[in-house]
Structure formats: structure tokens, C-alpha cells
Amino acid sequence: MLVGDSGVGKTCLLVRFKDGAFLAGSFISTVGIDFRVSIWHCLMVSCLCPFQIWDTAGQERFRSVTHAYYRDAHALLLLYDVTNRASFDNIQAWLTEIHEYAQQDVVLMLLGNKVDSTQDRVVKREDGEKLAKEYGVPFMETSAKSGLNVDLAFTAIAKELKHRSMKLPNEPKFKLHDYVKKEVRGSGCCRS
Numbered sequence: 001m002l003v004g005d006s007g008v009g010k011t012c013l014l015v016r017f018k019d020g021a022f023l024a025g026s027f028i029s030t031v032g033i034d035f036r037v038s039i040w041h042c043l044m045v046s047c048l049c050p051f052q053i054w055d056t057a058g059q060e061r062f063r064s065v066t067h068a069y070y071r072d073a074h075a076l077l078l079l080y081d082v083t084n085r086a087s088f089d090n091i092q093a094w095l096t097e098i099h100e101y102a103q104q105d106v107v108l109m110l111l112g113n114k115v116d117s118t119q120d121r122v123v124k125r126e127d128g129e130k131l132a133k134e135y136g137v138p139f140m141e142t143s144a145k146s147g148l149n150v151d152l153a154f155t156a157i158a159k160e161l162k163h164r165s166m167k168l169p170n171e172p173k174f175k176l177h178d179y180v181k182k183e184v185r186g187s188g189c190c191r192s
């Protein structure tokens with residue numbers, strides 16, 4: 001499930017991942033909850049694993065709708081917008097909600113989106129890293145516009161969920177915190 005303030009780029013991140021495209025132009029806010037990707041068969045984790053990816057509305061007025069879905073989520077991608085300080089400052093409030101409504105062992109990842117907007121950036125990478133460290137969550141910076149680290153973020157989550165579900169005693173433990181270090185840093189150029 002994708003969560004975070006309205007306008008941080010949740011829908012665009014999902015569309016970039018699913019269709020390899022960027023939704024440029026006017027911003028249409030998600031209403032309530034959206035099944036934009038119903039089933040994703042992830043081949044990148046060496047098996048056909050079906051995943052449902054849910055897009056949620058960031059607007060406050062839909063919060064009670066999204067709360068109802070938290071407890072069924074196995075993983076949450078929590079986004080802020082690096083060009084919007086308030087969206088970063090609200091991360092603590094989002095984490096409080098997550099602790100209140102989500103499963104205790106939910107897989108959580110913090111993403112700082114829109115890193116392509118270098119001129120407008122107001123949240124430094126170090127600020128994101130510091131906050132993520134404080135809460136013990138893996139962290140990456142992404143761009144739905146350029147595609148930077150988008151596949152990596154979803155694959156990391158898929159690998160973690162697959163590892164948890166298989167519970168193979170002899171398989172080396174998948175380390176999500178280490179995997180996200182594959183992240184490409186910088187604004188990145190557009191994916192073909």
C-alpha cells in the first residue's frame with residue numbers, strides 16, 4: 001500500500017512502476033483507495049508471486065477510509081516529496097498512524113520522491129536518512145518522473161515479502177536494509 005500526503009507522487013510512482021510512464025500534466029487526486037495495479041506477478045524475485053498494490057488518497061478527508069485498509073497491508077511504502085517540507089514534517093504523524101492501525105510486523109519503507117526537481121528540493125537527503133535511521137526503516141530517494149529507483153523500491157519489498165512467506169530454514173536471510181543500498185543516487189536521467 002502506498003501512503004503519504006496528498007501530492008507526494010503515490011499514483012505517479014505506481015504508474016511509473018506498472019506502465020513505465022510518467023503522468024505529467026494536471027494533478028488528479030486519488031479518491032479514497034484505488035486498485036490501480038490489481039495483481040503484479042513479480043518475476044524479479046525468481047518466482048511468480050502475485051502482489052496487489054493499493055494506491056491511497058493522501059487527503060485528510062479520506063483518512064478514515066484508508067485506516068480501514070492498513071491492517072490487511074503486508075507492506076507500506078511511505079512517501080514524502082523532497083520539494084515539500086510539510087510532507088516530510090508529516091512523516092512522524094504517518095508513522096504514528098501506521099503504528100496504530102497497521103500490523104506490527106508490516107514491512108515499511110520510507111521514500112523521498114521527486115528528486116528530479118533538484119532546483120526545488122527543500123528536504124536534504126541526509127534529513128531523510130536521519131529520520132529513517134531514527135525509526136529503523138529502510139530509506140530511498142525516488143523519482144516517478146525519471147524512474148530513478150522505482151523498480152528497486154518495489155522489488156525490495158517483493159523480495160522481503162517472499163522471504164517472509166517462504167520461511168526456508170537454509171535460505172540466507174534477505175536483508176532489506178542492505179538491499180536498498182543498491183539505490184542509485186542523484187537526480188537520474190529518464191528511463192527509456
Ligand SMILES: Nc1nc2c(ncn2[C@@H]2O[C@H](COP(=O)(O)OP(=O)(O)OP(=O)(O)O)[C@@H](O)[C@H]2O)c(=O)[nH]1
Pocket residue numbers: 004005006007008009010011012013023024025026027028029030031056057058059113114115116117142143144145146
Ligand atoms: N517532478 C516530479 N513531479 C512528480 C513526481 N511524482 C509526481 N509528480 C507530480 O506531483 C503531482 C501529484 O502526483 P500524484 O501521484 O497524483 O500524487 P498523490 O500522492 O497520488 O496524490 P493524492 O492522490 O492526492 O494522494 C502531479 O502533478 C505529478 O505530476 C516526480 O517524481 N517528479
